Every structure is written in structure tokens, then in C-alpha cells.
Amino acid sequence: MWQILRQIVRTGIVSEPPPALDAALQAEVRRIHDELLAILGQALAIRQVDAGSCNGCELEIHALNNPYYNIEGLGIHFVASPRHADMLLVTGPVSRHMEEALRRTYDATPEPRLVVAVGDCGADGGIFGESYASCGRIANVIPVDTVVPGCPPPPIEILRGILAAVKVNPRGGRPI
Template identity: 50%
Template sequence: MARLWRKIKKTGRVAEPAPPKSSSAVKVGELVGSVQLRHVDAGSCNGCEVEIASAFGPVYDAERYGARLVASPRHADALVVTGPVTRNMEVALRRTFEAVPEPRLVVALGDCARNCGVFAGAYGVAGAVGDVVPVDVEVPGCPPRPEEIVAALRDLTGR
């Protein structure tokens, strides 16, 4: 302890300075440590929501890999979007995407989010998530299993 105290008194700092911030956008796998997620239901049947709840439940516990659900897009690093984007949710999804601070990622969770699934061509559907906002990660399945959701989130956090 005395040696550490001498170092502090001598240099005025304990650790090295932080590396300079990169101006480039975050790529998948570069979010080392943790990622804060905001979930957006753009018009799903709620099958994916049940699996998200299981992925964050005590059995699969996605939080141990650094993924955490947050209540506000302003606190999020990424959006998890489920369901095809309905006409009623198109503007809301764009506004939520714009509210997430940059650099931001979008995860299209489930077949409906990826390509509209069984709702393709329906009157009330504006399109897939990728038609409204740029998508970085896609998780296939109808609905995707909790293991697949956790694996995708682990790819985001690098853990």
C-alpha cells in the first residue's frame, strides 16, 4: 500500500489515461463488455416476446453476458425489434431509432422482423425492419429459441 501511495504522490495518477475515442461506427462484436437494449414490438404476435422473457429469465440469464433491457431508447446502445413493421408503428420505430444515441445497432429478432414471415403482403404491414431502419444483426426463427437470442447477444457484447 505504501508503494502505491508513493506512486500516487509522485505522478498524481494511478492508471494510464484512457485511449482516444474512435469516431468510426460500432460494428457487431466491438461492444466489449455490455450492451443496453431497448425492445420495440413493431407488430408481432408476441411469440418473440415470450422467448425474450425466457432469455432474460433465471434459466438462460442473458444479463450475465452483459446484455440488459432498458426502458428508454436514450439509455440504449441497440434496439431489439420484433414483428413485421405495421403501418401504425413505422413512424414510431423511426423515431425510436433516432432517439438511440450513436453509435447504435439494430437487432431484427424473428422471421417476421427479418422478412415479414407469414404477414408478408398483408394490408397493414409496411415491411420488414430492414425496410424501415438499417439492421445489423438478424436472429432467425419463428419464434427464435432463447439459446439463439442469447448467442446473438453474446456476439454483440463479445463475451
Template identity: 50%
Template sequence: MLNLVKSLINSRIITEDSTSWGEGFGRGLPIIHQESCLADCPKCENTCPTGALKNKVINPRGCIFCHSCLRSCPVNAITETEIPVISSSVSTEQLGQELRSKLKKDCRRSLHIRYVDAGSCNGCDFEINSVTNPVYDIQQYGIDFVASPRHADMLLVTGSVTRNLEIALQKTYEACPKPTLVVAVGACACGGGIFKEAYAAGGGVGKHLPVDVYVPGCPPTPALIIKGILAAIDRG
């Protein structure tokens, strides 16, 4: 487990095991226990819809947490990372205090984000919209979404970066004051997701821009998106 945590930290990935919002909510990253795995069994790899599982190794950037691999394993050699059960009120308050502290220390009390849909299915976009609702309300801590990239400190990008939006995404990044933080939100932005083999898909944000933090999931929760923003501020 310690090696898994270290590898995730080094990969700049914020994963679904970070937090949970109420009992029974959310799914952890699948873990393959090699000592129990059947060497000649391809079922888990064949059932993975995004190709995130190859040679008995799961790529977190491609995983959509569907758990098809877990259900297909005939010897139960695949489990998931634990998700701690935390009440939503406590977790929201903790995230808020951390945001307030980070912004005060590193961002002069404010952070401006330019959100870019680079060809998503809108699942991640709905979750991003939720971070400004009355439950999370990140604007009260000094975070605001801006219309112009010239005012942005950070790009929050969803989608696999389709061919029609490659140039638009690049120009948006170039228009941002430097240094610009980039956060890829959702499985499609992290590695292409289920659309990565499509003729019009660009394979994720990392192939087009330097990404500071990946937030996988299909879609990730608002809490994980906020944690991704916090992690990017730390790297800024």
C-alpha cells in the same frame, strides 16, 4: 453444404441449425437438392405459407421452419440442415462464457438493450422474455433491458413493422446513441413472415432500419436470440 454456410454468414442470418436444446428439439433450414428435384413440379412453392420458396430457392429470412415444403415434395428432394444434439446445461454454460468474454472485451462489461415490439403476434416476445429467466439469465453477464432508447446500445426488434408503428420504431432508433446495433428477431421482423402481404404490414425491419443481424424462426429459441446478440456484438 459449405456454400450454404458461406451464404448464411454473408447474409447476417443466425439460423435454426446453430444449436438445439435437447434431443428432438428444433428444426433445421430446408435444403432443396436440385439434382433430385422435378423441374416442372410446383408443389413445394405452392405450399409455402410465406412465399420464402421461389424458383427452387429458399430465402432464410422468410422461412418459418414449418417444413410444409419438405412434406409436400413427392420425390423427397428436400431435407433439412442438421441440428447437433447438445444438452441444455452445457449449451447454456458455453453461451454464458462467450457472452462474458465478448462483453468484457468489446462492451466494457455491459450491454444495454431496448426491446421493441413493432407489430408481432407475441410469439417472439415470449422467447425474448425467456432469455432473462433462471435458465438463461443473461443479466448475470452484464446484459440489461432498458426502458429508454437513450440508454441503449442495441435495438432488439420483433414484428413486421405495422403502419401504426413505423414512426415509433424510427423515432426509437433516432433516439439511440450512435452507433446503434439492430437485431431483427423472428420471421416477421426478418422479412414480413406470414403477414407480409397484409395491407397494414411493413415488410420487416430491414425496410425501415439498417439491420446488423437477422434471427429467423417462428419463433426462434432463446438460445438463437442470444447467438444473434453475440453476432451483433462482433459486428459492432
């Protein structure tokens, strides 16, 4: 046991150097962060809803929470209850089994509320389309403010979509 501890102390922490940051992407993320803070002036609570996706979009949404994008530092955070949310971030084509749950989630979100459809499936049903098992796009079930295309869209595009939804009407609600 003591040999292992001595070896650990002698060796120290061994790791790779951090990857070089893309300056252009970092500048774009910072600009979007500053713009969101200027528009909102307060925190934005988001409830993410998976309405039947393949989880590709969810992986990109989770990347928004890593230190590279750091949306928590900006005041944007994800909440567990739609009753605490200002915005719904919905992914996937709406499966028939999730149709009622999505409507209830939308109804439980207090006014003014924003809805962002993420991914090609959320925008137009994607490869799943409309069928006996799928309602298709999210707008077929609830009103959508902004659509973020891509399969899956990169985190920076999701961040731009959130910004676009907030810019349309900073106090939330339906665009005028």
C-alpha cells in the same frame, strides 16, 4: 387459525426437485456469456421494440431474463428508454401504425447503435409480408445489423444474434 399454522410448520415446504440441466446447452450459454464479456468489457443496454408481432418472439426474449440464461448476470439488461440503449431488439413485421414510432425510436437511440431483427417476421415479413397494413421486414424501415431467424427463435439463438451483432463492430454502429 393455529391448526393451519401448525400444519404448515409440520409439513414444511413441498415442491418438486429442480429439472436436470442440459450440460451441453449450459456450456454453450456460458461460452456465449464469456465471449460477450470479452468483447464488450462493460454492460450492454437493450431496448426491445414490438413493431407488430404476435408476441411469440417476446416470450422467448423474456426467457433470456430467467435464471437459466441469466443475461443480467452478464451485464446485458433491458432499458425502458431508447435514449439509454446501445442496441434495439426489434420483433414482428412493422405495422403501418408502428412505422413512425420505430423510426423515432431508432433516431432517439444514441450513436453508435446496433439493430437486431428477431424472428421470421422481422427478417422478411413472415406470413404477413407487405400489405396495406404492414411494411414487412424491419430493414424496410430502419437499417438492420443482424437477423435472428425462427418462428419464434429459441432464447439461445437470440443470445447468439446479440453476440453476432456485437462481434460485427464491438463499438456499435454500422458494419464496415
